Amino acid sequence: MNGNVDRAALRHHGDVEALPGLADFAVNVRSDQPPPWLRDRLAAALDRLGRYPGARDDADARASAAARHGRRPDEVLVLNGAAEGFALLPALKPRLAAVIHPSFTEPEVALTDVNVPVERVVLDDYALNPACVPDEADLVVIGNPTNPTSVLHPAEAIRALARPGRVLVVDEAFADTIPGEPESVSGDAVPGLLVLRSLTKTWSLPGLRAGYALGAPELLARLGRHRPQWPVNALVLEAVRACCEPGAVAEAEAVARELEDHRVRFAKALGELPGVTVAEPARAPFLLIHVPGADRLRERLREKGFAVRRADTFPGLTPDHLRVAVRAPDQTAPLLAALRELLGRVSGVRVRDSRAEPAPDPEERLP
Template structure:
């Protein structure tokens, strides 16, 4: 467990690494834009932009989400992306928040910015970054866990997540990538009790639209929404939520998840074959890589010079500069990444003075033993 203070890297996200023109392994969005049918659904409401988003449209979106997950409409809060949900967490007024790490950093960043004490619960690579509910401080009245977790890709058993429940405690499960797991196994979206965030950004390539939703008890959602401004979710986003929750769309997402699982296995095999690359096990549409000690910063720079963007790992608490996260991509792109990794790792490392740059901009020299000074 780590009570570390906030640092600037908490708000570093993959879009910063993925500059235009680079082959993008840094951002976990699938494709460059939504499918044609979804574009058409969104475009069909553009003539309504002269009017404010309506309560009826919001109700229709909540009804669609409720039907998709077997919930009631009053157990749904439509969000301007999961990021809005994280920004609302301080309205729950937690006394102590516990955040599972390595994990998505935006919840901790939002909580710390509001002055909420945060305890980091660090998982261990030695046991596959498993969640151990007993490691969470008993006094934490808000617990945040990703499932599957970003960036490790670990899919925690639903029973382990359920075990986080305690009287007076809110358990937030970030299921941003749950629809990219075949069968959505281990999801708690259909169960009362936890607060669950879902995103439409990844599977449907809607990062620029900002659309998602929260699932929870009506009382909890009312507390979460207490400080929201009027009309927080746009008309196109409401329509996208409706469209993506319809049975045909859910079936299409599951077909895509099955394809992604196959591509992930092939990508893991291709990258594991590169000398010096360790692929950590996971189930998400991205892979966490570990490179030999002291090579990470140089390799990442050489990949960028080769036209390839990857997500740096050292801004995730519990990881270091020798970790990289890469999105699942088609075979041709993976072959290009594997070749560039092999070329970069074949270059000798000057162990007498290798350096990497921390997220706060401070350059750190690596000693021959691998330690930092």
């Protein structure tokens, strides 16, 4: 890895793109605030800020998450977001880590920062082939569904990566955004399996940082060995407890079904634009698109009031890739209109309502 340049790219995330005043298609969060019932739960928990979070608070949160996934409470470790789980990976002292790309880049940063050798496994067509992972890797990291490709890998292919002496880290930050959570391994008792879950996306809690890890008690103990006392606050513990209760799980399922419909419609509309290729099959609430000149297109979209996520900072992708968050049709319609206008200038064709007409100024081009 090339020191400062690569590290800066790997630490680029969508929130940097989502400047105030822009329509946000760069961050994969459900909305700009949590649902009212969750806000009320968190507001009520403010009364507990006058004391240290105790063992009972932690136990209640772990019990709620355990019940949600059919696990035991000692198989849950509450985290300051799934990202903290990646930051803790060096405590496992791997000799060689394999990070499957394109994917969320924080695991690679955390490992290379402490000089753990990392082998990038860049997938052809974004499809997982377990044979591509080096046998000698004693730590493997994969996202499912994968950010930014929106690919959902088969659970059997994920399980095929496990073996004695290896820790298999599965980032399931977006698992609850897919109806029924197919291919999730969160309930598996596979030796060495560590599953990271996030509350950020579905519950719109990026400012709180709440998540948890699932795994064998001894593995979780190794992961959290160097954490300070009281590592998570009372609001995080309340969020985990609340969002894992049956009513919340049912709400997440309904939201996932709605997102699935929005994604299908959005992907179809994007794929009809000139020069745009949508990575399929997509299952998560974001889409990876390839369009020539995407780096310039992103700048022109920002001028028109839209933020989309550059994707060339993901290993294996190029300046011609963008990631776009799935939103409701009334929100995506203005973005699609802007894309039609900008891409019509490039192609010499104006696209309107899926019909092509000659553009009045075919010489106009994106700068």
